[in-house]
Amino acid sequence: MTVEQLNQEFGIANQVKIIEGEGGFPIVEVSNEEGSAKISVYSAQVLSFLPVGESEDVLFVSEKAYFQAGKATKGGIPICWPWFGPDPEGLGRASHGFVRNRMWTLLSTEAVSAGETKVRLGITADEETKAIWPKSFELVLEVLVGAQLSVSLITQNTGDESFEITQAFHTYFNIGDIGQVRVLGLENAAYIDKVEKVEGGAEKTQTGVVTIDEEVDRIYTGVKPELVIEDGALGRRIRISTLGSQTAIVWNPWKEISIKMADLADDAYQRFICVETANAADEVITVPASGQYVLKAVYGVERSA
Numbered sequence: 245m246t247v248e249q250l251n252q253e254f255g256i257a258n259q260v261k262i263i264e265g266e267g268g269f270p271i272v273e274v275s276n277e278e279g280s281a282k283i284s285v286y287s288a289q290v291l292s293f294l295p296v297g298e299s300e301d302v303l304f305v306s307e308k309a310y311f312q313a314g315k316a317t318k319g320g321i322p323i324c325w326p327w328f329g330p331d332p333e334g335l336g337r338a339s340h341g342f343v344r345n346r347m348w349t350l351l352s353t354e355a356v357s358a359g360e361t362k363v364r365l366g367i368t369a370d371e372e373t374k375a376i377w378p379k380s381f382e383l384v385l386e387v388l389v390g391a392q393l394s395v396s397l398i399t400q401n402t403g404d405e406s407f408e409i410t411q412a413f414h415t416y417f418n419i420g421d422i423g424q425v426r427v428l429g430l431e432n433a434a435y436i437d438k439v440e441k442v443e444g445g446a447e448k449t450q451t452g453v454v455t456i457d458e459e460v461d462r463i464y465t466g467v468k469p470e471l472v473i474e475d476g477a478l479g480r481r482i483r484i485s486t487l488g489s490q491t492a493i494v495w496n497p498w499k500e501i502s503i504k505m506a507d508l509a510d511d512a513y514q515r516f517i518c519v520e521t522a523n524a525a526d527e528v529i530t531v532p533a534s535g536q537y538v539l540k541a542v543y544g545v546e547r548s549a
Contacts, residue, residue, distance in 0.1 A: 247264050247270055250262040254353045255353075256353055259275065259355050260272065260273070260274055260355075260363070261273050265282075265284060265311065266311035267310075267313070269284050269285060269286040269347075270284075270285040270286075271283065272285065272350065272353070272363055274389045276355075276358060276361050276389065277358045277359040278295065278389075278391040279294060279295040279359075279391055279392075279393070280292070280294050280296075280389070281387070281389040281393060283363055283365070284320075286311075286347050286348070287316070287317060287322065287323065287343070287345060287346070287347075287348065288323060288348040288365040288367070288385040289317055289321060289322055289344070290321040290393070290395060291317075291319065291320040293393040295391055295545050296391070298480075300418060302393065302418060302482060302545060303319065303320050303321065304319050304320075304416040304419075305317070305318070305319030305416070306319050306507055308506065308508055308509055309507055310507050313346075313347075314345055315345055316340075316344045316345045317344075319416045319516075320415075320416060321395060322344045323341075323411075323412075324340035324410075324413075324414050324522070325340075325343050325344075325409065325411040325412075326341050326379070326407075326409040326411065327340070327411075328340060328410040328412045328523070329410070329524065332410070340412075341377075341411075342373065343383060344414075348365045348367045348385070349365065350365055351365055351366045351384070356388070356390075359390050359391065360389070361389045363386075363387045364385070364386050366382060366384045367383045368382050368383070369402070381399065381400060381401060381402055381403070381407075384397075385397055392544040393542070393544075394541070394542045396539070397413070397540075398536055398537075399411075399531055399538075400535075401531040401533055401534060401535050401536065404533050405533055406531060406535075407530075407531055408529065408530050409537070410525075410527070410529070411524075412491075412493065412520045412522035412523070412524060413520060413522070414518060415518060415519060415520055415541070416517075416518050417473055417516060418516060419473070419478065419515060419516060420475055420477025420515075421476070421477035421514060422456050422496060422513060422515070422517065423456075423457070424477045425456060425473065425474065425476070425517055426453045426455055426473075426476075427455075427472070427474070427517070428453050429470060429471035429472055430450050430467065430494070431451075431452060431453060432450060433449070433450045433464045433466060434447065434449055434450075434464070435447075435448055435462040435463060435464040435465065436448075436462065436463040436465070436525060437461070437462055438462065439461050445463070450464070456498075459500070459501060462493065462494045463492075463493050463522075463524055463525045465490065465525055465526065465527065467489070467492045469485060469489075470483065470485050470486070471492060473517065474548070475548075476548070479547060480545055480548055481545070481546045481547075481548055482543060482546075483544045484519060484541060484543055485541070485544075486521045486542075487540035488537065488539045489527075489540075489541075490523075491522040491523055491524045492519060492520060492521065493520035494518065494519055495517075495518040495520070496517050496518065498513050501513075521539065521540075521541040
């Protein structure tokens with residue numbers, strides 16, 4: 245559908261309009277009395293969220309991000325599915341699955357209230373996806389934009405056999421200065437340190453709150469359903485509430501990797517942190533035939549005292 249056709253079907257006066265974004269991808273722009281957001285139909289990726297009264301976006305998007313068919317866009321909330329990390333079967337398939345680099349379908353928009361707007365996007369198994377992953381599925385992302393941002397990933401097994409998935413919201417948070425960031429809620433949690441190059445990663449335990457002063461790539465397990473990013477430079481706290489997840493990934497590439505990444509500015513590591521809501525590592529989800537599974541994250545902003 246063209247942008248004009250999408251607007252005719254899904255546009256909502258004073259709340260939702262569809263524009264042509266970078267790379268020609270349709271972008272759903274949401275603006276209501278409580279907040280605003282931008283959602284790319286390509287990859288069903290939330291690229292921006294700004295609660296009313298805030299001047300700095302909650303989400304980070306790289307100024308060098310790719311907006312090209314077949315490539316992942318670095319920033320916002322990429323969706324890793326039906327696996328997180330490397331191909332679990334070692335078949336050479338792309339890391340983090342195949343839904344973050346293909347076009348989805350805009351399913352519906354709804355003005356829930358003057359301050360809350362719902363957008364639903366979906367992707368369904370076809371010959372191309374079955375050549376990569378031979379399962380029957382329907383995947384829906386439900387985004388609720390208001391004073392908070394809520395994202396729900398609904399996996400529906402439409403086949404007659406169960407299948408297993410790992411998955412994540414690979415969320416990039418915009419922060420003022422990585423040196424003034426603390427992640428609260430992971431104290432004493434076990435984690436797999438993917439930076440330490442041992443088979444499968446070194447198993448460790450978090451001591452105190454998480455701070456970043458070097459490359460960090462950790463998979464935390466047995467995680468509580470609420471985490472907080474304390475952003476000292478911007479004077480705010482980003483609260484993350486989750487459902488259907490006991491795994492969290494904390495990632496920052498630090499300087500050397502930032503320099504090597506073509507789609508990331510050399511100094512970008514100073515301005516974002518990824519705190520990801522996931523089912524990963526040993527948290528493998530079995531979705532029964534005709535069953536479904538919901539992974540949900542809610543992001544809210546609080547001003548620091």
